[in-house]
Amino acid sequence: MSTTVTQQPQGSTLREYKRWLRVSLYTIFLLAGQCTATLLVRFYFDKGGKSKWIAASVQSAGFPVLIPLLFYSAKNDKSTNHDSSKIETKPKRSVILSLYLGFGLVIAAMDLLYACGLSYLPLSTFALVCATQLAFNTVASYFLNSQKFTALIFNSVVVLTMSVTLIALNTESEDTKNLSKEKQIIGIVCTLAASATFALHHSLLQLYFEKVIKTETYSAVLRMSFYPMLIATVGGVVGLFGSGDWRSMGMEMKEFEYGRVSYVMTLVWTSVTWQIACIGMLGLIFEVSSLFSVVIGNLELTLTPILAVIVFHDKIYGVKVIAFLLAIWGFLSYIYQHHLDDQKAKQDKSAAGLQGSKGEGEI
Template sequence: MTTNTIVTQQPQHSRLEKYKRWLRVSLYTILLLAGQCSGTLLVRFYFVKGGKSIWIQTSVQSAGFPILIPLLFHSKKHDKTNVPNNDTSKTKPKLPITFFLYLVFGLMIAAMDLTYACALLYLPLSTFALVCASQLIFNAVLTFFINSQKFTALILNSIIVLTISVTLIALNTESEETKNLSKQKQIIGFFCALGASAIFALHHSLMQFYFEKIIKTETFSTVLSMIFYPMIVGTIGGLVGLLVSGDWRTMGMEMKEFENGSVSYVMTLVCTSVTWQIGCVGMLGLIFEVSSLFSVVISNLELTIAPILAVMVFHDKIYGVKVIAFLLAMWGFLSYIYQHYLDDQKAKEDKSDCLEILKGNGEI
């Protein structure tokens, strides 16, 4: 009688867990898209309205980490009461290894913030978003070597199409919206966007490797730790650059000369800090719940949002070569989405076949 009760309750428990996981993935997706789109808009807004320092933006993008402190303490307290001590003690890396990983990820965050800021200084938002489609190319290659992600026809198709898209953007340097920028600055902006995309993809791949091969635990406190402590390192790196460059001396003047006023200047920087933290929570949550590849795919949904927002907010012009590049980028993005759907369906079928074999053997 007890056995029958367990068997009948198991499907209900499985459905409940599946529903909870779906809610978590949906929440992380919303946080990632809202944080990333808002943060990108605010950085571009800072430069459009008179801001000039890439080091201020580098510091600001990581400086919002203190808002995560209450959530970090809550998640650790939750893990102590819900996760057996043996599950965490066996997989917890040694302190020097943990410190080294925090340092590496923090320096990567600082480099990514710097290159993103530089790209948004010299490129229109719509162009920046299209160049950042290269994240999928870099991620496909890096996950192949780091995370053993297989290449398929759809992924190869996506890489080729996205490469053509980014190449078209690179060749289109004489558009009306960039006529006030020198060709040298446009090239710097383009390669900074490419560099930021490469660092972004490497960060995702290494993060997935960290969760799967090193820490091997599934607690939200570990996810938050990999945001919080590297963000401290990234903030310190940005502040060092701010001090060495001397840009800190110009903050007062920037505030006075900001087109929308000093209050708007401060609010822009504060909101930039907060929105990037929201996006990071969503990003690492998706890595934790699904995979690095899925997180990058969701991140690139911004491709469909950023050009529209750019037209509405900054009056960027979408025409000619950029329209073709946008369509190609969407083609490549949808190829990635469909490949992930096929992988997910295959995983479900394999799991179902395994359960059927176990039932046939009388093990469940």
């Protein structure tokens, strides 16, 4: 009996270590992929690229990278289908197809808005405005996912709003002197709209898992990314041909500052790195939660302004420093609230376990 008692905690600890190793790996995928992809899109516009539809299309066009994972996850789910807690319910095919279509159109709109924001704003400013994803996610989660609206979250929303307001009011900076004020305002509005769409997408995704299939298997998470991205890519291609931007691809490639090969590789690696970020995001949704995935994804927004200074030599003026510090403050407030929620959930689980043990003892 003593051997059993000592071995069980060791096995549980080993599983926990493996789980957090996977979480750490997915976090690296999400942050590295998202930072690199954002830098590459900004590089595309800086070095001669002009088409927003091309920049939007490549964000989803790397979806075939997920095909091996789809086969692996489907096979893995079949091998564990004896565990009823991991089997997803099967809604009607028409419901699933309509959801794929709806999510795909949302992603297509989000990709285009992000491309517009990146084309009109310096990367550091773009990242700071994107920090409003947390505020939008809070509001969307409150109405759609019944998330509590605490003082820390309210503080995060207010501080992030102040950060973006400072950026919006200070468009006459050194690093935006080549852009008209109208284009800068359009860039800020598009980025805000993209951030709101991003938050809505994640909240609806969480609602889908909770209310439609009522569980999260890895294959279900992958399918809800793969098929909407396929639809988003088709939407991007339709927009590319409908806008006539496809005619300028040859000229763009010829006039690209670093040559044709660099032009093609920029677009290819943008697609690949977005999918690496997507794998990280899906892994975090599966291992932890949709909310945790959003919080970790927003950590990239604190890294990008630093990378923008190193890679693109963006200017760091006084107001932007204050806005950056406010964004960090808002992010940390949100993270701390997530930590408190996690601790409370663990305490509730432990209390429930102890109550159950007492009940068994009485019997």
